[in-house]
Amino acid sequence: MADFVLKVNGTELHVSAPADESLLFVLRDRLNLTGTKYGCGEGQCGACTVLLDGQPARSCITPASGAAGTNITTIEGLEQNGQVSPVQQAFLEEGAFQCGYCTSGMVLSATALLRKTPHPTDEQIVAHMDGNICRCGTYPRIIDAVKRASQSPAKAGGQ
Amino acid sequence: MKVRDALLDELAQHTIDDKPYWFRLDRRDFLKLFGGGLLVCLADVSTWAQESGRNFGGHELPKDIASWLHIAADGRVTVFTGKVEVGQNIRTSLAQQVAEELRVPFDTITMVMGDTDLVPWDAGTFGSRTTPTMGPQLRTMAAAARDMLIETAAARWKVDPATLTAADAKVTNPRNGHSLTYGELTRGEKLMKTVSGEVALTPASDWKVAGTAVPKVNGRDFVTGKHKYPSDIVRPGMMFGKVLRPAGFNATLVSVDTSGAEKISGAKVVQDGNFIAVAAADASTAESALSALRATWNVPAQPSNKELFALLKQPPATQQEDRGPEHVSGSVPQAMASALIQLHQQYTVQYIAHAPLEPRAAVAEWVSGKLTVWTGTQRPFGVRDELMAAFHIPVEQVRVIQPDMGSGYGGKHTGEAAVEAARLAKATGKPVKVVWTREEEFTWAYFRPAGLIEISSGAQHDGTLVAWEHHNYNSGPAAITTPYNVANQLIQFHPANSPLRQGSYRSLAATANHFARESHMDEVAHAVGMDPLEFRMKNLSDPRLRAVFQTAAEKFGWGGSKSTSQRGFGIAGGTDKGGYVATCVEVEINPDKKIKIRRVVQAWESGAIVNPDGLRNQVGGAIVQAIGGALFESIQFANGRILNPHFAQYRVPRFSDTPQIEIVLIDRKDLPSAGAGESGIVGLAPAVGNAIFAATGTRLRNMPMAPPSAASGETVSMFRS
Numbered sequence A: 001m002a003d004f005v006l007k008v009n010g011t012e013l014h015v016s017a018p019a020d021e022s023l024l025f026v027l028r029d030r031l032n033l034t035g036t037k038y039g040c041g042e043g044q045c046g047a048c049t050v051l052l053d054g055q056p057a058r059s060c061i062t063p064a065s066g067a068a069g070t071n072i073t074t075i076e077g078l079e080q081n082g083q084v085s086p087v088q089q090a091f092l093e094e095g096a097f098q099c100g101y102c103t104s105g106m107v108l109s110a111t112a113l114l115r116k117t118p119h120p121t122d123e124q125i126v127a128h129m130d131g132n133i134c135r136c137g138t139y140p141r142i143i144d145a146v147k148r149a150s151q152s153p154a155k156a157g158g159q
Numbered sequence B: 001m002k003v004r005d006a007l008l009d010e011l012a013q014h015t016i017d018d019k020p021y022w023f024r025l026d027r028r029d030f031l032k033l034f035g036g037g038l039l040v041c042l043a044d045v046s047t048w049a050q051e052s053g054r055n056f057g058g059h060e061l062p063k064d065i066a067s068w069l070h071i072a073a074d075g076r077v078t079v080f081t082g083k084v085e086v087g088q089n090i091r092t093s094l095a096q097q098v099a100e101e102l103r104v105p106f107d108t109i110t111m112v113m114g115d116t117d118l119v120p121w122d123a124g125t126f127g128s129r130t131t132p133t134m135g136p137q138l139r140t141m142a143a144a145a146r147d148m149l150i151e152t153a154a155a156r157w158k159v160d161p162a163t164l165t166a167a168d169a170k171v172t173n174p175r176n177g178h179s180l181t182y183g184e185l186t187r188g189e190k191l192m193k194t195v196s197g198e199v200a201l202t203p204a205s206d207w208k209v210a211g212t213a214v215p216k217v218n219g220r221d222f223v224t225g226k227h228k229y230p231s232d233i234v235r236p237g238m239m240f241g242k243v244l245r246p247a248g249f250n251a252t253l254v255s256v257d258t259s260g261a262e263k264i265s266g267a268k269v270v271q272d273g274n275f276i277a278v279a280a281a282d283a284s285t286a287e288s289a290l291s292a293l294r295a296t297w298n299v300p301a302q303p304s305n306k307e308l309f310a311l312l313k314q315p316p317a318t319q320q321e322d323r324g325p326e327h328v329s330g331s332v333p334q335a336m337a338s339a340l341i342q343l344h345q346q347y348t349v350q351y352i353a354h355a356p357l358e359p360r361a362a363v364a365e366w367v368s369g370k371l372t373v374w375t376g377t378q379r380p381f382g383v384r385d386e387l388m389a390a391f392h393i394p395v396e397q398v399r400v401i402q403p404d405m406g407s408g409y410g411g412k413h414t415g416e417a418a419v420e421a422a423r424l425a426k427a428t429g430k431p432v433k434v435v436w437t438r439e440e441e442f443t444w445a446y447f448r449p450a451g452l453i454e455i456s457s458g459a460q461h462d463g464t465l466v467a468w469e470h471h472n473y474n475s476g477p478a479a480i481t482t483p484y485n486v487a488n489q490l491i492q493f494h495p496a497n498s499p500l501r502q503g504s505y506r507s508l509a510a511t512a513n514h515f516a517r518e519s520h521m522d523e524v525a526h527a528v529g530m531d532p533l534e535f536r537m538k539n540l541s542d543p544r545l546r547a548v549f550q551t552a553a554e555k556f557g558w559g560g561s562k563s564t565s566q567r568g569f570g571i572a573g574g575t576d577k578g579g580y581v582a583t584c585v586e587v588e589i590n591p592d593k594k595i596k597i598r599r600v601v602q603a604w605e606s607g608a609i610v611n612p613d614g615l616r617n618q619v620g621g622a623i624v625q626a627i628g629g630a631l632f633e634s635i636q637f638a639n640g641r642i643l644n645p646h647f648a649q650y651r652v653p654r655f656s657d658t659p660q661i662e663i664v665l666i667d668r669k670d671l672p673s674a675g676a677g678e679s680g681i682v683g684l685a686p687a688v689g690n691a692i693f694a695a696t697g698t699r700l701r702n703m704p705m706a707p708p709s710a711a712s713g714e715t716v717s718m719f720r721s
Ligand code: FES
Pocket: A037, A038, A039, A040, A041, A042, A043, A044, A045, A046, A047, A048, A049, A058, A059, A060, A061
């Protein structure tokens, strides 16, 4: 067991877990942040995507202890003062989900993309998001949602 | 001529083995639970039985109660149904239909779904049955409730009910402007009614809430991570379970050494026959304990993809009842003999996996001998039965709750994780969660059946089809009969011994049968030198199918440009489960034979549209999912093992595989609404195969058509994707 501190969604949390336990398991099972999903545990599907200092990371293959010292953002951390983020809002407006199981990972991947590339082309969206699987096949709507968010006036700083 | 209900047959053939139990709550207790208000129960209309004229799965259908609806004194409406939400959006579309008939705002309705202690028995959510059966049932109940509220108001005001109107959750007397809200009408009352007869329903042309694009209920919970899926359920003191999987299918346990796992602090090992599993306070410890187990298995020699199709053609070892043909008319041999053009072809479809993004998951808890399980399943009552059988407990000691789950596509009819979690919970005395790994899901779930299909056809030079013979080995009878006019037909499904565990899948065998039929139709069209669309229309009179073909072709610009060696256009279509679909595709083939689907236009018609946005989402999803089975998805297996049980090896459609998709919905307000979650998948594969032929002259008759590598036993495709 290792003891460490994780900064999740702006809050410092004490964790006691095996040093090699994945960030996904720590978030879901020890910190009860179940918005981050398990889809493969192998870095192949993107369901477990979180942001580490703003960069997208697959939490299933990231040891939790290694994430100490970074700012971890999970899907639970995107709302601000009860307002969903522009990306979340765009997903709602486009109806960009069916079962919604991929949605947390999609929203975080899209958030990271728009921080780096505020006005992505379709090709840039596809290239950036290709590691995220939506088995329900909602890809066209997700692309539309990313584009809608990129045009959102509230985008700056709000993601 | 023998016509059978292929859907019921196919479901019975696969994973459905029903032991229906009757709803166990007494209706009076139920009203007590609510403390008053208005309760309307719909006596079961046995739509299944009416449609098929026979029993389902060898058992009588329950004849008690099909659904409940309750209106509380505060005006809240609660609807209880055994259907479940798996991403197909019925939590929203069913509530729309209730709001419509009851004349209440959409957001006053709560749907209670898939909780076996609260909702009436239901066979399960599959076969596109929710919209055509549960929809009208709920509408009937809501309309009856509305009438009852009007009668209650009429009695209070001592006026003729026919002079009153209901709107916006109020009954109003237009003569004096008096009105009472539904809440006021039900306050302090204990009103109950059982509806069984016909109630006049609002025609789709007058719909105001139904028929509109109401956004998904609780959509916000899905974009904020708040929604609790089955794998997210947490119970106090919960442990995490892991099950030791055998080294292969049909393996027998030779020996197991659990001492290493038992030494791990906090780990509990459970062995019960072939079931060997561990539980621990956290998932990491459970995983360590699992890998410390040492087991030896005897795995018998078993077939691989190489022998698959030869095997499927052998008659099953266990003699099943002779099914006979699905359809016979005229004489195929005579018609073939006189036909100027005769074709005989064979088509194959590999096993594919559902791979729902949320794998099987369950949390089980025993409290004073009563078992409660939260799990992802399309058949909560089926899982309840499995648990009753596994633990030898009566129905009142099991409750299955199905939180809206990370989808299924027909792949979650069974309750494996529920039984495993319950066994571990029983042994540990604690609630236990079991979540399957991706590898477990790819290996120990079940697959869409592989199939071999042989078609022989005869046509005259003018393009008139005269003979059609279609044999499907193993994959199933769904949509096996041809919608085209052919005087002489022989159509038969042949069950086989499947080397892998197989079961339901979105649209069942309709995909395989459409792939074979619509590819073959294209072959005949080319043989007689006709445009593939023109050839279909010449042999087709079903106006609904003609309409979708015409609509798709127009939108696509069919016939506008000719296929070249690098760009092919293909068309295909059909009908199943009340839905009509036609699909046009444009495919690009680059010089190294890489295929890219560039554009898809799909026309869809399934009667009156309940929610156009939800429908569009389902049809679009079906198109994208179809790409996998058409081009690259295929389960590789040998000797009782799955060889590609990871997303890195089993490719599913991704963003980069997604073409430009245009969907044209035809809203037939004059026709009853049919389900739309499934059949939108059937047109793509044959349309793509036809487009590849149009470009290259190469006919691909094996799904997947462009597998990632020359998989063992597959006819090697020269194409990649
Ligand atoms: S769960 Fe992490 S990438 Fe799939």
